[in-house]
Structures are given as C-alpha cells and as structure tokens.
Amino acid sequence: MAFGRRAWLSLMARGTVLAAGARVRAVEAQPTPYAADPRIKHIVVLMLENRSFDHMLGLLMRDIPDLRGVTPGADFNDAKDGTRFYVTDGAEYQGQFPVDPPHEFENVHDQLAGSELAGPSMGGFALSYQRNGGNPASVMRCFRPEQLPALTALAKHYLVCDNWFSSVPGPTAPNRQFAHFGTSFGQVKSGIIWLGHGKGIYGRLDGAGRRSKIYYFRESGTFGMTFLGSKYFGLYGDFVADCRSGRLPEYAFVEPPYNDQADRTVAADQHPDHSVLAGDRFIWDVYRAIRSNDDVWRSTVLLVVWDEHGGIFDHVPPPRLPYGDGTPEIPFEIAAPRFDFRRLGVRVGAIVVSPYVNPGVNHTLFEHAAIPATVTEQFIGPRRDHAPFLRERNANTLLDLLGPMSPRMDSPDFKGAFPLAPARAGNGPASGFQLEHVREVHAVLTRDHPDIARVCDPTTVRTAPQVAAFLGRAMAAIDPINGRA
Numbered sequence: 001m002a003f004g005r006r007a008w009l010s011l012m013a014r015g016t017v018l019a020a021g022a023r024v025r026a027v028e029a030q031p032t033p034y035a036a037d038p039r040i041k042h043i044v045v046l047m048l049e050n051r052s053f054d055h056m057l058g059l060l061m062r063d064i065p066d067l068r069g070v071t072p073g074a075d076f077n078d079a080k081d082g083t084r085f086y087v088t089d090g091a092e093y094q095g096q097f098p099v100d101p102p103h104e105f106e107n108v109h110d111q112l113a114g115s116e117l118a119g120p121s122m123g124g125f126a127l128s129y130q131r132n133g134g135n136p137a138s139v140m141r142c143f144r145p146e147q148l149p150a151l152t153a154l155a156k157h158y159l160v161c162d163n164w165f166s167s168v169p170g171p172t173a174p175n176r177q178f179a180h181f182g183t184s185f186g187q188v189k190s191g192i193i194w195l196g197h198g199k200g201i202y203g204r205l206d207g208a209g210r211r212s213k214i215y216y217f218r219e220s221g222t223f224g225m226t227f228l229g230s231k232y233f234g235l236y237g238d239f240v241a242d243c244r245s246g247r248l249p250e251y252a253f254v255e256p257p258y259n260d261q262a263d264r265t266v267a268a269d270q271h272p273d274h275s276v277l278a279g280d281r282f283i284w285d286v287y288r289a290i291r292s293n294d295d296v297w298r299s300t301v302l303l304v305v306w307d308e309h310g311g312i313f314d315h316v317p318p319p320r321l322p323y324g325d326g327t328p329e330i331p332f333e334i335a336a337p338r339f340d341f342r343r344l345g346v347r348v349g350a351i352v353v354s355p356y357v358n359p360g361v362n363h364t365l366f367e368h369a370a371i372p373a374t375v376t377e378q379f380i381g382p383r384r385d386h387a388p389f390l391r392e393r394n395a396n397t398l399l400d401l402l403g404p405m406s407p408r409m410d411s412p413d414f415k416g417a418f419p420l421a422p423a424r425a426g427n428g429p430a431s432g433f434q435l436e437h438v439r440e441v442h443a444v445l446t447r448d449h450p451d452i453a454r455v456c457d458p459t460t461v462r463t464a465p466q467v468a469a470f471l472g473r474a475m476a477a478i479d480p481i482n483g484r485a
Helices: 005-020 053-062 105-112 125-131 149-157 172-181 200-207 236-245 276-291 370-379 390-394 432-448 450-455 464-478
Strands: 042-048 076-078 084-086 159-161 212-216 233-235 251-254 300-306 350-353 360-362
Touching: 042 172, 042 276, 042 370, 053 149, 076 125, 105 125, 149 276, 149 350, 172 200, 172 370, 172 432, 200 212, 200 251, 200 370, 212 236, 233 236, 236 251, 236 276, 276 300, 300 370, 370 390, 432 450, 432 464
Parallel strands: 042 251, 042 300, 159 360, 212 233, 212 251
Antiparallel strands: 076 084, 159 350, 300 350
16 A cells, blocks of 8 residues: 655654653544555454443553543542442452443433533433442442453553543444444444444455454354454454464454353453453453564554443543534434434543554544544545545544554563452343344344244343353354354
8 A cells, every 4th residue: 555755754753752752642533644554464453342441441540640540539429319429449350230230322321411511520320320220339440450460461561542432322232333334324222223234344445455354252243233244254263373374354353252151261341240350361362362473463553442331430521523423313202312423422441552652641532433444544545535424534543643663572561360250150141232142143144044043033032041052053054154163
C-alpha cells in the first residue's frame, strides 16, 4: 500500500509526543489525513464482555498517575433509601454478581442519570442494580491491580486508552455491531434485527484483496451476529498456530470461550458472573501467541477492549458527538428518550499493545467504530472514502498512537503466574447473554440448515450446560470445517 514521504513525516510528527513522554493529552475526534503505517501487517482485536473502565483499570492511578481512574471513597451513588455506596476495592473474580447487572438501553439511561441539558451525573448505577435485585455495593467495587496480573502488566508496559467509550448506551448487540460494521443499523437494544446487512469490515477487506478471520473457542458469538461464511472463521488453536507460523491475516478478531466446557475449559469472556481471572489468563495467552513469532510481533497492533460496561459503575460521563451514525433517529416508542446516536455509552477499558507504543496513557476520544476505521485506514484506503457509515468515517484511529521508534522487543516483568481462584461449577441457569447467543446461532441454522433448525428448539435451552451442548451441535453444522468439539 502506498505510503508517501509526506504521510511518513506526518506519522513522525504525531509520534514525537509519544516518544518524548508517556502522557498524552486529550484530543477531540478529528480525523487525520489517510496514512497507513508500513510497519503494520496485522491488527488483532480481543473484545471481552461487560466490565467498565473503573472496575477493571480505575485503581491503576497509583501506577499510572495521569490515568483518569478512581480513588476509593471519592465517588458514590445513592440507593433508594438514601444510603451512599462509595467506590471501593473488593471486586471478586466470581460470585459477586448472582444477579446480572442490568445494561439494556433503558437501564443505562437510568445509570447515567442527570439530564440531556446538564449531562450525565453517573449517579444511578447502585440504584439500578438494587431495583433489579442485586447488592448495590457490588457495582461500585473495583479490582486492585495485583488481582489482574496480566491486564496490569500490559497496562503498565504498553498504552492505556482512558477515553474509550462503548458506542451506544446499551447492551452487547449494538455495541459489537459498531465494532464489526461501523454502525448498529439503528439498534439500541438486544435482539436480532441486523441480519442481511452485509459482511461489514470483513467483506470490505475481502473486496480489497485482504484477509480477515474471526477466531473462536468452540462457540462463536459472532457467527450469528455477522452472518458470515466459514471462510471467515477459525478456531482459537488456529490463531495460535497462525501466529507461530506467520500466517496471521491482516485483521484478526479473537473471541474468548463464552461458556464453561465439558473438558473443564472455563468461560473467559468476563461477562458477569464468569471468572474475571480466567479472562485475565486468556488475555495473556493471546499476547503470548503474538509474541511467539518475532516477525509477527514487530508487525502487529493488538487491542484489548471490552464491548460495554455491563451495568458496572464508571465515573466519567460519556460525551456527545457532533454527529450520529448516519442511521435514522430511533422513534420515542422504541427508545425512550428519543435517541439520535450522538451520546456514547459508558467508558470501557482499552489497551493498545504494540512494539511501537511507549508505556503510559492516551486521552484521545475513541469508541468502537474506531476498530473498523483503523482497519479500513490501514488495509483498504481512506476511511472518508471507504467507510460507509458516519461514525466510522469520523472516528480516530489507533494508527495515530504509534510512535516513530525501533520496535520494542522487551516484555512485561509478569511471567504468567496467576493467583489461585476457587473452581465453580458451570451448571447453573443460562445467562441472558448466553441465551442471546443461542437465538443468534439458531437464526443462522434457520437460514442455512432449516431441517436441523426445526429439531433444535432454542426455547428448551435453560441451563449453562444446555447452552454449551446446543451451540456445540449448531456450530458443527454451521461451520463444518471448524465447528468440531
């Protein structure tokens, strides 16, 4: 791909700030001229589930002073009887959220509180959880850095983006659609309404002669969302092998295991109430896979990010953008209040891992449309010309974070020694998130394998083991190349 002298000088100028020091001040969303980075051959995204920035990274202020994190006791939410629940440490790996914190569009509106004129107060998280049967103190608790050794090691050694927001103040589905398509097609709630909308960034890459792949762990949460064919998918073991052999495609989207497996593989997506420690181990495994091949490492940008906050407290009010996403405004009867796609969702954790970033924190405004925007800019062409939706065309890209430097070959001090966590049987009721996967995959079966769909009734799936069994059978039919047990 062409990369002229002017573009390279522009990259050098942008990178001098990063090279000189680790602290980068806030930058509003102002797209830069098209300039792919000739060093980067691979972009890898690992997207985890339903944890806010403060919850996962907020207490790292002691190690990264310029980080916009939290101090225990400094922020609070009131419960319905006026009791104040302050931000504290004390977050637990598992067992703290027997009730999944609510995070549908209406719930997030309540959590943001405030008014459109005054802006969000971030004062409704505790009350929202209490109203839904949970302990309001739980959504105000944060992890101490030492509890998450892999995440902490990467955050301290590479670049934390502390101004990354989910794209929609709502649940998983519309936020992940922004990551895959650059829009949610007008969706703000859970539900299957996006089918037939094309192949997103993956199809665009294919049309440009570039490769992409979604790597999943037995059960893909993306197959039913993107409606892509098998050629775009591989198993997680293939990702590890492709890193080692140098066969990694230009764009790789990595999915963690979403369900506990019969072979004792533990769900690592970090969706409440799955094990956060298992997710931390998985983050390290993805990093180690990329580091297994020096040539791959020298040519890769890895983004570790969460899709949305999952109803858990964050103290930074999400901003309004000067533009929507190019889809019609949602009518009042569907989304109350009327939503124009200008208000971003709650802030989530994001770490850019690359040999071309220095340790520190960056305050540039990002949201999930930055993912396809970055991939487009690097491997297809100017996002102003090649991104079909307004949010993606206007998004900042990760390319602006890369400095003019020799590739860093040093590694974090952490060597992969994780604390012990008590095992927990995954035989309880299925979560709403798991049941959503079941419905999505059944929709794919209905389209491609109607005979199988007729004998696979998703309404009979009620427990976590039933989810794993249903998805295992379905994936074997939908993706016969990869969908093996």
